[in-house]
Amino acid sequence: MNYRTLGKTGLKISEVGFGAWGIGKTAWIGADDQESLKALDRSIELGLNFIDTAIGYGDGHSERLVGEIARKHAGKIYVASKIPPKNGQWPARAGVTAEEAFTAEHVIASTEQSLRNLGLETIDIQQFHVWSDEWVGKGDWLEGVQKLKEQGKIRFFGVSINDHQPNNAIKLIESGLVDTVQVIYNIFEQSPEDMLLPACIKHDIGVIVRVALDEGGLTGKITAETEFDKSDFRNHYFKNDRKREVYDRVQQIAADLNISVDDMAEKALRYVLSHPAVSTVIPGMRSITNVERNMKVGDGLGLSQDQLAKLKAHRWIRNFYQ
Numbered sequence: 001m002n003y004r005t006l007g008k009t010g011l012k013i014s015e016v017g018f019g020a021w022g023i024g025k026t027a028w029i030g031a032d033d034q035e036s037l038k039a040l041d042r043s044i045e046l047g048l049n050f051i052d053t054a055i056g057y058g059d060g061h062s063e064r065l066v067g068e069i070a071r072k073h074a075g076k077i078y079v080a081s082k083i084p085p086k087n088g089q090w091p092a093r094a095g096v097t098a099e100e101a102f103t104a105e106h107v108i109a110s111t112e113q114s115l116r117n118l119g120l121e122t123i124d125i126q127q128f129h130v131w132s133d134e135w136v137g138k139g140d141w142l143e144g145v146q147k148l149k150e151q152g153k154i155r156f157f158g159v160s161i162n163d164h165q166p167n168n169a170i171k172l173i174e175s176g177l178v179d180t181v182q183v184i185y186n187i188f189e190q191s192p193e194d195m196l197l198p199a200c201i202k203h204d205i206g207v208i209v210r211v212a213l214d215e216g217g218l219t220g221k222i223t224a225e226t227e228f229d230k231s232d233f234r235n236h237y238f239k240n241d242r243k244r245e246v247y248d249r250v251q252q253i254a255a256d257l258n259i260s261v262d263d264m265a266e267k268a269l270r271y272v273l274s275h276p277a278v279s280t281v282i283p284g285m286r287s288i289t290n291v292e293r294n295m296k297v298g299d300g301l302g303l304s305q306d307q308l309a310k311l312k313a314h315r316w317i318r319n320f321y322q
């Protein structure tokens with residue numbers, strides 16, 4: 001497993017990290033706790049040292065599983081978690097004030113609850129689960145973040161950027177107040193390359209890539225016939241004709257690269273790791289099989305210039321979260 005520096009935090013983290021939304025068991029249906037713990041354990045055995053969770057993933061359930069594993073491998077794992085917006089609105093809408101989303105009091109109370117869920121004394125990266133650049137210099141959220149840092153309850157501060165709005169954190173990055181950003185970046189969603197990723201390199205900001213597999217679309221495993229549990233959020237994400245549309249595009253990508261659709265997940269992870277701004281990619285994985293497949297990607301072998309050039313043509317502007 002290769003390791004990269006997470007921007008100015010200086011932490012050396014594995015190129016492949018663990019996305020722990022699915023194991024939280026809300027929004028994603030079908031996880032089994034024992035299987036999730038085994039998947040986490042196996043990933044660590046294979047060199048993974050970075051896990052991304054949130055208080056919102058199963059109302060602390062994901063944090064409790066992650067904490068169990070982090071305590072078992074004490075001192076070897078970096079944990080990132082997230083503070084939900086106080087108004088419960090995802091994503092942050094234009095015009096919502098800093099006070100409505102993140103007050104110092106809320107930032108501190110939510111972090112203390114996360115520490116209890118995790119059973120840890122400190123969170124390595126604490127992130128805001130939504131962000132709006134309108135909040136730079138507004139409200140008292142920064143005082144909350146600074147107090148938590150002073151008390152050693154968090155080490156570094158990051159934000160998870162709103163879906164498909166990569167430029168809505170550039171003001172924050174330029175302010176010097178943030179250590180890391182988390183962003184959607186994949187073969188379809190290439191827009192972070194335009195402004196965000198160059199800004200992260202310039203200001204030495206750690207970049208955590210989420211949804212590199214397009215919520216499963218870029219694995220080639222979702223076809224027009226795939227059915228999800230009625231409470232699974234992917235029923236909405238892949239609604240109407242979207243499964244067929246995604247699968248058709250995946251087949252075109254596979255044909256362009258002259259690969260089997262079965263190799264799509266590997267190429268999708270390698271695509272984002274090919275960008276020098278990226279510190280880690282955090283696929284969601286709930287099985288040992290997927291862990292073992294994905295850990296292989298941390299071997300430092302990128303894609304060829306020819307493959308990268310071909311993938312540039314597959315940029316696709318859309319928002320399936322709506």
Ligand SMILES: NC(=O)c1ccc[n+]([C@@H]2O[C@H](COP(=O)([O-])OP(=O)(O)OC[C@H]3O[C@@H](n4cnc5c(N)ncnc54)[C@H](OP(=O)(O)O)[C@@H]3O)[C@@H](O)[C@H]2O)c1
Pocket residue numbers: 018019020021022052053129160182209210211212213214215216219221265266282283284285286287290293294
């Ligand atoms: N707003 C936010 O801050 C936000 C939003 C979304 C996600 N995130 C973070 O980003 C992480 C990643 O996003 P995500 O989990 O939503 O989506 P994702 O990583 O794009 O896709 C996850 C899906 O891909 C499947 N998968 C993983 N590796 C595979 C492989 N090698 N072959 C075939 N299928 C494979 C998983 O299956 P199994 O689960 O069955 O193993 C799961 O169905 C989350 O877990 C979370 O930590 C943050």
